[in-house]
Amino acid sequence: MDQLLNGKVAVITGGANGLGQATAELFAKAGAKVVIGDLDAAAGEAVAKGIGETCRFQRTDVSKPEELQALCDLAVSAFGGLDIMCNNAAVPNRMVRLLDDDLDAFDRVFDVNVRAVIRGTQIAGRYMRDHGGGVILNTSSIAGIVASFGVTSYRASKAAVIHASKNAAIELAGYGIRVNCLVPGQIETKLIKDALAANTDPVLLDKLEMAIREVMDSYQPLRRRGMPEDVAQAALFLASDNARYITGVVLPIDGGITAGDAHNYIEKFDEARRRVMAEAGVSE
Ligand SMILES: NC(=O)c1ccc[n+]([C@@H]2O[C@H](COP(=O)([O-])OP(=O)(O)OC[C@H]3O[C@@H](n4cnc5c(N)ncnc54)[C@H](O)[C@@H]3O)[C@@H](O)[C@H]2O)c1
Structure with a gap:
């Protein structure tokens, strides 16, 4: 594989699972x-x-500023930069739907999904400003672009990530820092199970996830479920010098979901037309 990130040092929050793990492994490769x-x-x-000598793990709660700072400091002390x-x-x-939501999760969702992303941008941005530039990638979600039913706090948090990233792109561009936003679609990770975690029975949890994934799969214009490596490949491109003139972009990695109406309503119009014609006894 091309050594697109040779000599670079990357910090990845949430890198123990899912998209962060795939990104860590691909960046190391x-x-x-x-x-x-x-x-x-x-x-x-x-x-x-699994990655070996070129990787370090540090237990970090990104919602704690001192822990996020310590994580970035580790990159500098262990590998010489960020x-x-x-x-x-x-x-x-x-x-949960809006009218049934007691907003008990709101503060945690915003602390982790928004405040920590902005703080991570600040911590890295200050270091990069003083050391010749760098790249910041913030992870939003299609939920931050497309409104729908439910999970209002999560959707709002992911919309905030998009705007904060664009703002940072403009503010930090003068220091040679590019800031871009990844927008994953429906990717196979444990996130769905975590969102269902109130149901503790593992068999029921599996069944619930399968039912939800089936519905999600039917929305995929590219006709397959997204995998963590699909997102990692986009991250690799944006992190590399190949993307040297790209900053402030919001990049969906979603198999086409946000390109338009994935329900294929034209097909449904046609079904409706045929049904009415058949009921009226009109042959085609
Ligand atoms: N999987 C999807 O379909 C999907 C879709 C859109 C956006 N995303 C976004 O992609 C990113 C990664 O999600 P994922 O699907 O890989 O989820 P995941 O649950 O597999 O991984 C998230 C990781 O973040 C860690 N984490 C959570 N809170 C933390 C905290 N306070 N401090 C440090 N680490 C913490 C978890 O321990 C976990 O390892 C998230 O920003 C998520 O919102 C995922």
Whole structure:
């Protein structure tokens, strides 16, 4: 593989699982030294061990400023710098509709998904300003672009990430810092199960996830479920010098979901037309 990130040092929050893990592994393959910060120490240690000497894990709660700062400091002390900051960690919101939502998760969702992303941008931005520039990648979601039913706090948090990233792109461009926003679609990770976590029975949880995934799969214009590596590849491009003139973009990696109406309403119009014709006894 091309060593697109040779000599670069990357910090990835939420790198113990899912998209962050895939990004850490791909960045390491592309020649980067990687520092992972995550609450999940067992998974984080395992990912770091799998990558080897070019990776470090540090247990980090990104909502705690001193822990986020310490994570970035580790990149500098262990590997000599900080070139790429991936603010990827986030928490889901229980699947609940607006009028039934007691907003009990709101503060945590905004602390982790928004405040920590802005703070991570600040911490990395200050270092990069003083050391010749860098790249910041913030992870939003299609939920931050498309409104729908439910999970209002999560959607609002992901919309905030988009705007904060664009703002940072403009403010930091003068220091040679590019800031871009990744917008994953429906990617196979444990996020859905976490959003359903009120149901503790593992068999029921599996069934619920399968039912939800079936519905999600029917919305995929590209006709397959997104995988963590699909997002990692986009992150690799944006982090690399190949994207040297790209800043402030909001890049969906969603198989086409946000391109338009994935319900294929034209097909449904046609079904309706045929039904009415058949009921009226009119042959085509
Ligand atoms: N999977 C999807 O379909 C999807 C879709 C759109 C956006 N996203 C976004 O992608 C990013 C990664 O999600 P994922 O699907 O890989 O989820 P995941 O649950 O597999 O991974 C998220 C990681 O973040 C960590 N984390 C949570 N809170 C933290 C905290 N306070 N401090 C440090 N680490 C913390 C978790 O321990 C976990 O390892 C998130 O920003 C998520 O909102 C995911």
